[in-house]
Amino acid sequence: MKTKNADRRLLAGREYLGASKIDGPLVFMKNTHPVGYGELVEIIAPDGSRRSGQVLETSDEIVCVQVFEGTTGLNLPGTGAHFMGEPLKLSVSEGMLGRVMNGLGKSRDGSPLPQGEFERDVNGEPINPTARVYPQNFIQTGISVIDGMTTLIQGQKLPIFSGNGMEHNELAAQIAKQAKVINNDSDFAIVFVAMGVKYDVARFFINSFEESGVIGNVALFLSLADDPSIERTITPRTALTLAEYLAFDKGKQVLVIMTDMTNYCESLREISTLRGEIPSRKGYPGYLYSSLAELYERSGKIKGSEGSITQLPILSMPNDDISHPIPDLTGYITEGQIVFDRSMHSRGLYPPINPLPSLSRLMKDGIGEGMTRKDHPHLSNQLFASYSHVQEVRNLASVIGEEELTSIDKQYIKFGNFFENNFISQGSDENRSIEGTLDLGWKALGYLPSEELQRLTEEEIDEYWTEADD
Amino acid sequence: MPTRIIGHVKRVNGPVITVTDITDAEMLELVRVGEEHLVGEVQKLNETEATVQVYEDATGLCPGENVYGSGSPLSVELGPGMIGSIYDGIQRPLEKLEEASGTFISRGLTFDGIDHTKKWHFIPTIKAGDTVNAGSIIGTVQESETIVHKVMISPTASEGVVISIVNEGEYTVVDDIAEISQNKSTDLKVQMLQKWSIRIPRPVKDRMNFHAPLVTGLRVIDTLFPLAKGGTVAIPGGFGTGKTMTQHAIAQWCDADIIVYIGCGERGNEMTDVLREFPQLIDPRNGKSLMERTILIANTSNMPVSAREASIYTGITMAEYYRDMGYAVAVMADSTSRWAEALRELSGRMEEMPAEEGFPAYLATRIAEFYERAGLMKTLCGAEGSVSVIGAVSPPGGDFSEPVTMHTKRFVRCFWGLDKSLASARHFPAISWTDSYSEYLLDVKGWWSKKSDDTWFQNRKEIMELLQKEGRLQQIVKLVGPDALPDSQNFILEVCNLFKNAFLQQNAFDKIDRYCTVEKQVKMLSVVLTYWHRGNEAINKGVPLVKLKRLKVVQEISRIKFTISNEDIDQIDKLELRLEKAISSLGGIYED
Numbered sequence A: 001m002k003t004k005n006a007d008r009r010l011l012a013g014r015e016y017l018g019a020s021k022i023d024g025p026l027v028f029m030k031n032t033h034p035v036g037y038g039e040l041v042e043i044i045a046p047d048g049s050r051r052s053g054q055v056l057e058t059s060d061e062i063v064c065v066q067v068f069e070g071t072t073g074l075n076l077p078g079t080g081a082h083f084m085g086e087p088l089k090l091s092v093s094e095g096m097l098g099r100v101m102n103g104l105g106k107s108r109d110g111s112p113l114p115q116g117e118f119e120r121d122v123n124g125e126p127i128n129p130t131a132r133v134y135p136q137n138f139i140q141t142g143i144s145v146i147d148g149m150t151t152l153i154q155g156q157k158l159p160i161f162s163g164n165g166m167e168h169n170e171l172a173a174q175i176a177k178q179a180k181v182i183n184n185d186s187d188f189a190i191v192f193v194a195m196g197v198k199y200d201v202a203r204f205f206i207n208s209f210e211e212s213g214v215i216g217n218v219a220l221f222l223s224l225a226d227d228p229s230i231e232r233t234i235t236p237r238t239a240l241t242l243a244e245y246l247a248f249d250k251g252k253q254v255l256v257i258m259t260d261m262t263n264y265c266e267s268l269r270e271i272s273t274l275r276g277e278i279p280s281r282k283g284y285p286g287y288l289y290s291s292l293a294e295l296y297e298r299s300g301k302i303k304g305s306e307g308s309i310t311q312l313p314i315l316s317m318p319n320d321d322i323s324h325p326i327p328d329l330t331g332y333i334t335e336g337q338i339v340f341d342r343s344m345h346s347r348g349l350y351p352p353i354n355p356l357p358s359l360s361r362l363m364k365d366g367i368g369e370g371m372t373r374k375d376h377p378h379l380s381n382q383l384f385a386s387y388s389h390v391q392e393v394r395n396l397a398s399v400i401g402e403e404e405l406t407s408i409d410k411q412y413i414k415f416g417n418f419f420e421n422n423f424i425s426q427g428s429d430e431n432r433s434i435e436g437t438l439d440l441g442w443k444a445l446g447y448l449p450s451e452e453l454q455r456l457t458e459e460e461i462d463e464y465w466t467e468a469d470d
Numbered sequence B: 001m002p003t004r005i006i007g008h009v010k011r012v013n014g015p016v017i018t019v020t021d022i023t024d025a026e027m028l029e030l031v032r033v034g035e036e037h038l039v040g041e042v043q044k045l046n047e048t049e050a051t052v053q054v055y056e057d058a059t060g061l062c063p064g065e066n067v068y069g070s071g072s073p074l075s076v077e078l079g080p081g082m083i084g085s086i087y088d089g090i091q092r093p094l095e096k097l098e099e100a101s102g103t104f105i106s107r108g109l110t111f112d113g114i115d116h117t118k119k120w121h122f123i124p125t126i127k128a129g130d131t132v133n134a135g136s137i138i139g140t141v142q143e144s145e146t147i148v149h150k151v152m153i154s155p156t157a158s159e160g161v162v163i164s165i166v167n168e169g170e171y172t173v174v175d176d177i178a179e180i181s182q183n184k185s186t187d188l189k190v191q192m193l194q195k196w197s198i199r200i201p202r203p204v205k206d207r208m209n210f211h212a213p214l215v216t217g218l219r220v221i222d223t224l225f226p227l228a229k230g231g232t233v234a235i236p237g238g239f240g241t242g243k244t245m246t247q248h249a250i251a252q253w254c255d256a257d258i259i260v261y262i263g264c265g266e267r268g269n270e271m272t273d274v275l276r277e278f279p280q281l282i283d284p285r286n287g288k289s290l291m292e293r294t295i296l297i298a299n300t301s302n303m304p305v306s307a308r309e310a311s312i313y314t315g316i317t318m319a320e321y322y323r324d325m326g327y328a329v330a331v332m333a334d335s336t337s338r339w340a341e342a343l344r345e346l347s348g349r350m351e352e353m354p355a356e357e358g359f360p361a362y363l364a365t366r367i368a369e370f371y372e373r374a375g376l377m378k379t380l381c382g383a384e385g386s387v388s389v390i391g392a393v394s395p396p397g398g399d400f401s402e403p404v405t406m407h408t409k410r411f412v413r414c415f416w417g418l419d420k421s422l423a424s425a426r427h428f429p430a431i432s433w434t435d436s437y438s439e440y441l442l443d444v445k446g447w448w449s450k451k452s453d454d455t456w457f458q459n460r461k462e463i464m465e466l467l468q469k470e471g472r473l474q475q476i477v478k479l480v481g482p483d484a485l486p487d488s489q490n491f492i493l494e495v496c497n498l499f500k501n502a503f504l505q506q507n508a509f510d511k512i513d514r515y516c517t518v519e520k521q522v523k524m525l526s527v528v529l530t531y532w533h534r535g536n537e538a539i540n541k542g543v544p545l546v547k548l549k550r551l552k553v554v555q556e557i558s559r560i561k562f563t564i565s566n567e568d569i570d571q572i573d574k575l576e577l578r579l580e581k582a583i584s585s586l587g588g589i590y591e592d
C-alpha cells in the first residue's frame, strides 16, 4: 500500500500534453500512467493557467476528467494534465471564518488563506451510525410556525422547499440571526454555500450577517450563477469539509445554509447526460439520491465532540411541484422539510410556510417537559389536526358558500384565519419566545369548542384553554 | 487474506470494475480488489474479462492493480453472537469498524461477522451413536437473555452417525464440537460457525399453511389488515408518511421471537435512534430488553451503494438461520426502493439495457426472489419456523404506479398503503383504509375467533362496510355540506369519525397507546359498534343526532386509548354499559 502511494506521488510529477477529446466540462486523456479513480487533476490550459479537475472514470486506455472551472479556452493539442495521485483535498482552518472562497475552497476575496491545520478529502467518509449521537436539543428560531410545529433541532438537516420569488432567503437569514439553543451559548459558526445563485443573493446574506455582527463567524463558499456550472458539484462538499472540521474538531455549533440545491442537481444532470448515462426520472441520473445523501448525511452530532452540524438547504421546487425529483429525493433523505406555499405568499403572509406538508422528524425528542413546555407535543398535534380540517371546510365553503356552513364549521373558519394571520404570520425581524408561540397556539384554539380538541388531554385543556371572546 | 490473483483492474467506473486477464474466477465469487483489498463480487464473466461490483468506495483504485480471488461466494457467518449486533450491508460489525477507524468508516477494513474468540456455554443435546441429519440440532447456547441458540448441523450435510460430541462447557464458534461419520472418506467435523452464501435461500423441509397472525400491537393492522406469521407485506408511502415509524413500532412490539431490522439506504440517525432506544425498551412478553432479540443491519444512504444492494440478502439469510432453529423471525426492510435503486445504478454502470424508468429488466424477478424467502416452514430439524417480511417502499412522488411498487404488489399478499393526506393531518399510522388490503383474513380467522368469542370476522366486516359508506357520503358532503344529509346518514359520518379518532389513530409516542393488546382491540371495536347499533336505533326512534353527539361518554370513548391501559381493559366493559344506558335514556325531539 505504501509503495503504491509512493509510486503515485512519483508519477504525479509527470505532465501529459494533449487531450484526445473535450466535451462540455469533460476532458479525455489517453496514454497516461495508471490513474486512480476520483484522483485530483490539475489541467494546464494552453495559456498556462491552471484549473482543477477530478477523474470520473479511469481505464488502461482512456481517463475521463471533469474540470471544475470549465473547459472554455482549452484545445486538444495544447491542454496538459497533472494527475496528483490523491483526491481533492481542502486545507481547513478556523481562519476560513470571515472569508470568502470559491467552490474549491480557494480564496475569492483577494488575500491568501491562512495555512490550514489539516488536509481533508472533500468527499468525506460516511459517519458510522454507532458513532452518532441522536440530536435532541431544541433550537429556538423565534419563528412560531417553525418552533411550534416543525421544531428545528441542533444537528438536524431541515431543508426549505420554496419556489421562485418567495422569501426563502429572508427566512434563512432570519433563522441564522435568531437561532439560539436555550441554555447553551457555546461557540457557533455559519457556513454559507451558494450554488448557481446570483450575486445579489450572496450580497443579501453578507449584508444580513454584517448587520447582525456575525460576519466574522461566517465562512462563505460562493459558486455563483456566472461561475462554471460544474463547480457547483464540488462546492457543497468543500464547504461541508470545513463544517465537519469546525464542528467535530473544534466543537462549534455549525449552521450550514446551502442555496440553491436545485442548481446542484442540474449540474449533476448535465454531466450525466454528457456521459450518456441512463437517466431515471426527468433526465436526472439514477444516483441523484445517493449523491444528495452524501451531502445531507454530513450533518448531526457525534460521540466525543460538543459540536454539531445543522443543515438548512434551500431548494426551489420547479413549478412549485413538490413531487419533482429534487424536492422528492431530498424529502426522502432529510429529517423533515419546511414547505412554502404559493397561495399563502400571494396573500401576503410571511413566512409563507404551510405547516401541513411541513415536518420535523426530530422534534419528537426535543420538545415537551424540560425542553420546551409540557403541553407542546399535544398542542402542536392539535393545531395540525384542526388546521387540516380548516382546509376541508374552506373547500366546502367555496362550493356551498360560507353562510351555509354549520356553526361549528364557521368556528373553524375563524380559527383558521386567526391561526394564519397571528400565529403563522410574523415580522421578518420579530423574534418570539417559545412560550409566546405556544400561548398564541392556545389562543387560536380558543376559537374552537373544547369538545373538538381530541388530541389534547382534559388536564391540558383545563390548564391552558380559554374560549376566545371574539 | 486471499492471495490467488485472478486478474487485473482494467477500468473503474464508480463501484463497477472491469477486470482483465481472468484465469479461473467464478460467478459471484468474493474477491478483493487492489492493494487496499476492497471487498467485491464477480457479477459477469466474459472470455478473459470479469465485471466486479465493489462494496466500498473505489476512490484511488488504478488500472493494473491486482484482483484476488477467495474461492467462495459472498457469505455471512452464522452462529451465536449475532443477536444485539449492528452490521453494515456485508456483515461487518459497525462497532468493530468504529474501534478501528473512529467516527468515520474507512475503507479496506475486514472483520469477522461474529467473534471467533468469544467462548459460549455449549450444552449438547445428542450423544455419540445418535443419527443426525442436515439441520439436526446438536446442542444449545444461551445467546442472549431471551434467545436460546440451537446449534445445527449444516443444511447441506448428509445423514451420519455421531462419533463424538464435546461435553457441556465453554467453546468458541470455531472449536470442533462434534464429529460425524457420513459414509465418506473423511468424517465431518462440526463447529458452531456456519457460512452461507447470501444469495441462496437456506433449504427447508416444507412450506406450511399460515395459521396465526403476526401480532403487531397496531390496531389498524391487527384488526383490519392482519399479516400472517410467515407472510409478506409492503408498506409504500411518500416521504414522511410513516414507513419507518411503522416499522420501528412493529420491530418493538410484534410477537416475533427475533427481529432483523435492515436499514437499507436510509438515514444514519434512524439507526442511531434504534440503537439508543431498543436497549431501554422492555419486551412486554418477557420483561427483557428488546435489543436481546434484535439484529440490526445498517447500510445508510451515504454508505456504498453496492453494499446496500447486498444488505437485504445479508439480513434475510440471518433470518432464515434463526427460522431453521424453529423461531418466528420478522424482517423489516427499510427501504426496498433504495435496494432497487442500487440495482438500477449498478445495472446502468454495467451498461445493461434498461427496462421501465431505467430499472433493469430483472427487477421483478429479484423482488419476487426476495419475498419468496419468507414463509411458514417445516424446518429440516422438524420444527415450525417462520420468516415474515415487512418491506417499505418509497415511490417517487408518492405515486404507487411506479415499477417498484407495482412489482412488489405482485409478490406480497398484504398491502398497507400510506396516505399523504392522513399524514399531513397527523393521523398516524397513516395507513389508508381504502387502499390497503390483506389476503390473510381467512388464514388467521380461526386464531382470531378464539381471541374474540367469534366476533372478529363479523365486526371487522361491519366496520369496513361503514367506512366504505362513509367514503361515499363524504363525496356528497363535499358538494352540499353535511346539513343536507338526514341524521341517519350523518350518524354514519359521526361513527366513522369516532372510529378513526378512537381506534385507527395510534400515537407511537404515547406510553399507553403505542402498543395495544389484541384483547383491548377487541373491546375497543366492540364499544364503537355498540355506539353504532344503539345510536342507530335511537335515531330511528326519533332521537336527534345532536343529543347523541353531546353525550359525555362518547368523549370518553375517544380517549380510551390513552386512559385505559392494556391491563385494565375491564374498564372498557363498564364504559360500554354506561354508553348503552346513556343512549337508552335519550328521549325524542320533543322530550327532554
Ligand SMILES: Nc1ncnc2c1ncn2[C@@H]1O[C@H](COP(=O)(O)OP(=O)(O)OP(=O)(O)O)[C@@H](O)[C@H]1O
Residues within 6 Å of the ligand: A331, A332, A333, A359, A360, A361, A362, A364, B237, B238, B239, B240, B241, B242, B243, B244, B245, B246, B266, B394, B428, B429, B430, B506, B507, B508, B509
Ligand atoms: N405512529 C406514529 N405516531 C406519531 N407520529 C408518527 C407516527 N408515524 C409517523 N409519525 C410522524 O411522521 C414522521 C415521519 O415518519 P417516518 O419517518 O416513519 O416517515 P417515512 O415514511 O419513513 O419517511 P421517509 O420515506 O422519508 O423515510 C415522524 O417523524 C413522526 O413525526
Ligand SMILES: [Mg+2]
Residues within 6 Å of the ligand: B243, B244, B245, B266, B334
Ligand atoms: Mg423512513
